[in-house]
Amino acid sequence: MKKENGNIKLAIQKDGRLTENSLQLLKNCNLDIEKFNDKLVVSVRNYKLDLLFLRDDDIPEYVQDGVAELGIVGEDVIKETKANVKIVKKLGFGKCNLRIAIPENVDIKNLSDLNNKRIATSYPNILSDYLHNNKIEAKVVHISGSVEAAPSLGIADYICDLVSTGNTLKLNKLKASINVLESEAVLIKTKGLDKKIETYNIFLNLLSRIESVLNAKKSKYLMMNVEKESLNQVLGIIPSLKSPTVLPLAEENLFAIHAVIPSEKFWEIVDELKSAGASGILLLPIENIVL
Ligand code: PRT
Ligand code: ZN
Numbered sequence: 001m002k003k004e005n006g007n008i009k010l011a012i013q014k015d016g017r018l019t020e021n022s023l024q025l026l027k028n029c030n031l032d033i034e035k036f037n038d039k040l041v042v043s044v045r046n047y048k049l050d051l052l053f054l055r056d057d058d059i060p061e062y063v064q065d066g067v068a069e070l071g072i073v074g075e076d077v078i079k080e081t082k083a084n085v086k087i088v089k090k091l092g093f094g095k096c097n098l099r100i101a102i103p104e105n106v107d108i109k110n111l112s113d114l115n116n117k118r119i120a121t122s123y124p125n126i127l128s129d130y131l132h133n134n135k136i137e138a139k140v141v142h143i144s145g146s147v148e149a150a151p152s153l154g155i156a157d158y159i160c161d162l163v164s165t166g167n168t169l170k171l172n173k174l175k176a177s178i179n180v181l182e183s184e185a186v187l188i189k190t191k192g193l194d195k196k197i198e199t200y201n202i203f204l205n206l207l208s209r210i211e212s213v214l215n216a217k218k219s220k221y222l223m224m225n226v227e228k229e230s231l232n233q234v235l236g237i238i239p240s241l242k243s244p245t246v247l248p249l250a251e252e253n254l255f256a257i258h259a260v261i262p263s264e265k266f267w268e269i270v271d272e273l274k275s276a277g278a279s280g281i282l283l284l285p286i287e288n289i290v291l
Pocket of ligand 1: 015016056073075165167169
């Protein structure tokens with residue numbers, strides 16, 4: 001480990017499903033990150049931040065113990081490790097559900113149908129707590145990989161595993177049933193960070209950059225030209241976050257409209273805009289929104 005250099009330390013997954021999105025988020029915050037190859041610690045060139053590359057299972061504990069002040073990890077891992085850390089922000093990627101899955105030819109009507117069953121999982125703590133809270137007596141079979149193979153191998157009746165597309169379940173002739181936990185990647189921080197003023201200020205600045213990147217992702221910049229007589233009708237269609245900007249153009253009777261809209265609305269309104277007389281419609285990504 002490097003000597004203390006006053007930098008804040010952020011732990012991210014070294015090589016897994018969250019790595020690319022975590023790095024992309026930081027790059028979108030304008031952080032200049034060196035190639036990390038096999039290094040454990042990498043300094044960011046233009047920011048007082050060191051990145052620690054770890055297995056995701058180790059991140060909550062490193063942050064709990066203050067070895068890293070911050071971390072990016074799935075909520076599922078935080079719950080499973082029961083680490084004492086504070087969740088600061090949901091990051092909108094790595095979304096999945098921890099679900100109990102059952103063979104395709106089985107039906108479950110009530111939670112009580114789980115009584116006396118064997119359920120294989122790599123999330124024994126979350127599953128045991130869930131069963132306990134719901135007063136279910138089932139056997140938790142802890143296995144660390146390829147959980148989906150457990151029923152066909154006869155090791156368990158059902159499984160409890162992360163599902164995103166559902167393809168893995170289908171391939172193993174299983175279907176998703178009860179939802180135990182929803183999860184996505186989150187930014188976590190060590191407790192008591194506010195007592196180290198300098199590091200805390202770096203954290204606040206980084207958080208505001210992350211928030212502005214996340215806000216910008218939700219929105220797009222819409223531009224179009226409209227003739228004067230269609231102006232009101234077109235303005236009525238735009239689901240703008242703030243009042244749209246209307247600019248007269250050199251050509252008489254022609255106006256440009258600029259507006260920030262929620263990204264997912266564009267395809268809902270584009271045909272309406274065209275039939276109302278809008279032309280030259282452009283949709284542009286926004287890098288940052290500082291509210
Ligand atoms: O090496 P390291 O320990 O760091 O990584 P890992 O292998 O333990 O974790 P990794 O990279 O697989 O997952 C990291 C995090 O990504 C998890 O903790 C979740 O928060 C999140 N995530 C999101 C997922 C999935 N989606 C996911 N689908 N993690 C795992 N899966 C697996 C699931 O276990 C199952 O095997 O993908 C399969 C199901 O996927 P579908 O698309 O077929 O349903
Ligand atoms: Zn892991």
